[in-house]
Amino acid sequence: MATKRSALIVYAHQSPNSFNAAARDVAVDVLQGQGCQVTVSDLYAMGFKPAATAQDIIGELQNPDHFRYNEEAMVAWQEGRLSEDISAEQRKVEEANLIIFQFPMYWFSMPAILKGWVDRVLTQGFAFTLPKMYNNGAFKDKKAILSFTTGASEPMFLPDGINGDMNVTLWPIQYGVLNFCGFQVLPPQIFWAPARSPPSVREAMLEVWRTRLGALWEETPLSFIKTDLFDLSLQTGFRLRPEVKEELQADAYGITTGHHLGKPLPPNNQMRPPPPAI
Template structure:
């Protein structure tokens, strides 16, 4: 298996970084090939802009997704994007490794998603969810947060964590066609003792060693929707009323 770890943390000694190192060790020990995109170390540019395009379909008005499609096809996309896209297309599993910033990924990682998950390859037209460009690949979030586990859940103060991350789990990874594995969440990290951190790393390594035993998240199948993306059942009911 080829694995891409997209990692972002502003402190190279962070526990999140230890988790990333743990993932590399564990996966390589299993015989997998691991590529790491360490976005802070790479000084990754997160800003989607006209500078990303070596040619322009429309030089007067920027439609970012359109120019992505055209520039990837013409091999004119910015070299930093092309290099990451090559890793993404080559891998069987992507792990996003990050500290939770405002219930989402840090901006530098959001900019990897905005710029690298290009229209035309990753999604486009009616290619999303189970027809998305990334089908056949798996993806997983592995993140740290300051909150405690009991603060997340149906009756908890912040509700369910997976709902907070729905824009990533469903709106990004599921939409792109990935089989999305359950997230690995390290809670309360800034406040816990070293032995608890060691136990978390062991739990993470154990999870990574048994990925095939994880039950992927469920998302819609486009079979349930018509070509306009209206629910088929509803469309049939409306038809009967004509």
């Protein structure tokens, strides 16, 4: 018997009448229709605390004179001493095969409450360790996708648009958070300026999302650089191996949005999967 799929939607919007709420509901409807178990973490409704503080640690601190959140949280996770709101979210992540982050883009990033979820839930030990990061990450068997709304139209986020290239905007979240923890990162679902769109356009956006969700599990993830191309030592600073750089010298583009090697960025590296191999 096939294992039942499980999805977690981490939802960050204050209004139940928002477009983000509608996108969340479409995802719940389609995924449940596929027989998937769906859990929603409605962060505002939960009153989720965004600030990572010493209150997240139950019991005595390892070093009360110099509090280091990452180190204290790792030990607390190992010993089962994280606060219950964090532990509850970690259990949801463990059970999920797919995580959808549904949110409005604030200041080129996530709302504070969602960033707080990342800070507090994806603790060291649970979500990553030095040996288990990037393509060797703890969540390499899980998929993740950003589904979000913008206040600006799509042309404003083009490479020559006033807001700059959306690929650059997405890099810290998709590479620095999701891929760092090992997730297979699916191309983002971006709803461009729904608040500035007529009802018919908003409905069309939701229909595109509904159709995509129907085959989401089979999608090709985005492509990220592999850790074995780096010299993984403190002495060398975890730099790209010299022979790799030499092999890539003739390439017209950099490797990824972040690993551009001083060359033009590969087009839409954070927006679409790599082309199939020939």
